[in-house]
Amino acid sequence: MNPFKYGQVVFDEDFCPRPKLEKALKSHISSAQNVLLEGERRIGKTSLIYEIIRKMNKLRLLYIDILEVKTVDDFCRRIIKAIVSMEQKSGLIEKLFKSLAYLKPVMGIDPLTGTPTLSLDAAVRLKPDSIEGLMDLIHSAYKRKKLVVVFDEFQDILNVKEAPAALAILRSKIQFHTDIPYIFAESVRNRIDDIFNNPGSPFFKSAITIDVGSLDREIFGDFLQKKFLIGKRRVPQSLLDRIFEIAQDNPGDIQQLCGAVWEVTSYGNDIKDDIIPSALELVYSREYKGYEAALSQLTGQQLRCLIGLANLGGKSPLSSGFIKVTGINQPASIKRALNRLVQLKIIYKYQKEYKFINPFFRSWLIYKDF
Ligand SMILES: Nc1ncnc2c1ncn2[C@@H]1O[C@H](COP(=O)(O)OP(=O)(O)OP(=O)(O)O)[C@@H](O)[C@H]1O
Ligand SMILES: [Mg+2]
Known part of the structure; x- marks a missing residue:
């Protein structure tokens, strides 16, 4: 089986250690310091968060992904969805049902797992004010059992028409949640600057910034070589260097190209640098339609x-x-x-x-x- 994973969150044995970043993030979480995780796309922000929470095994993760969120109603529903999914694991869904009574929730049973589920009446339209109640709910969930709150792709809140009101309410609540660590992850630097670095923003200087950059070449190189060895494939350092260069040091793209090298080689191979063109051709054969569609515009x-x-x-x-x-x-x-x-x-x-x-x-x- 191809050991290279990309396009998904990686953790545990699929996560290449990032000692400095892990240490910094862990220490901020332990002291309930709010953090802004900044970095390019596919650089490993979400994976870093999951790996750290996995390692700090006493903490629950309230993971709220707001990628492409367009309305306040959608934003609130994503918060609720995250809370429901977290509380389902801890069996506290009935309690949640009562707290959300004002939103007319509907209880059900998952036919596959037999666990209780909770959904909201689609006719209920949530407004910026609803955020307040949801933030209180997060706080009471924390009181029951410690948790870390993650807002992933936080910049997308700026897509929402009422973003200024939503941000102001969020901030006004978060500042009193002094015991809860909040992590905001963000991929596009210049937009987040509007939220955290603009003196007019309610979030101005409200979190410590951690830059998630490329992985250390040496540590990542060793990690990848070991993965190749699972299939008794040996790769020279020069080939890895070339892969890092083509993929511009982006870990997701590096893993994708390594995965292609794996596919065009066989068990026991001594792989040489000249494998690159056929690995790239494999990548192109899967992606060229997208490239052509982009060019046609x-x-x-x-x-x-x-x-x-x-x-x-x-x-x-x-x-x-x-x-x-x-x-x-x-x-x-x-x-x-x-x-x-x-x-x-x-x-x-x-x-x-x-x-x-x-x-x-x-x-x-x-x-x-x-
Ligand atoms: N520590 C790591 N060890 C090994 N691979 C990694 C690591 N971090 C990231 N990757 C690779 O990068 C890919 C993208 O990781 P992840 O989804 O965590 O990045 P992201 O910064 O959250 O991306 P996006 O901005 O698209 O949400 C993973 O599927 C994996 O291939
Ligand atoms: Mg991510």
Whole structure:
């Protein structure tokens, strides 16, 4: 079985240790210090949280994922869903039913597991005020048994029309939950800046920031080599270096490419660097339709700009070298093209550099020699 996991949360033996980060996060959780976990996509934020909670085995996790949340009603329902799922495990669902009576909950029984379930009447529309009651509910759940609250993809609360009111209510409650550790995880740096770094925001400086960066190459390299050895495959350091480079040190993408190397090799193989093209071709064969669909949305200028980024990197797209390669001679036009590519979620800007969200899309553009 392919031992490389990607596109999912990893923990336990699938989690490569991150000693410094684990220590820092653990200590903040122990002292009920609120934390903002920042980092690029697929860098391992959610996995880090799950692994730490697993290791601190006395703590319950109240995990609230607000990815793509669009309304306050949806936001509240996600909180309730998380509480229900947590309390189901501790068998306290009846208690919860009473506390939520004002929201007309419906009790049921899961036909598969026989455990009680709780759902809300779809006709009830939750408003920013409802957040207050839900935050009190979190506090009483904590009183019964200790927990850590995680708001994952927290930046998406800004999609909600009443975000300012929702944030103000959240903050007003959280500041009195001094014994509960809150973790806010966030993937897109410039947006979170609005919530935690803007003096006008109720969350201004309300959490300690931890930057989740790439994994240590040496530790991760050893981890990956051991995984290859499960199938008696030996990989040289030079091959790992090449994989790290192509995947731009992103652990999710590194695992994806290692998984492809595993698939194009066999038990007992001494793998050499020249395996990379066939591993990449396997990745492309699964993803090229997505790449083509992305390209079909682009104008000629946007496409030239993207190819320029693939070939020259995204550190200085307004330089004369870039202008020459793309043939777009108006910096304003390049800027417009870059903005559009960001909007289409093909590239993103991180620490003044434009990068491909999917590094394999980049290498495919180079491979195809557009
Ligand atoms: N510590 C780790 N050890 C091994 N692999 C890891 C580790 N952290 C992350 N990964 C790899 O990265 C992938 C993405 O991890 P995870 O979902 O935790 O990232 P994330 O930062 O929460 O991503 P997103 O922003 O998309 O939610 C995992 O499926 C796994 O392949
Ligand atoms: Mg995540």
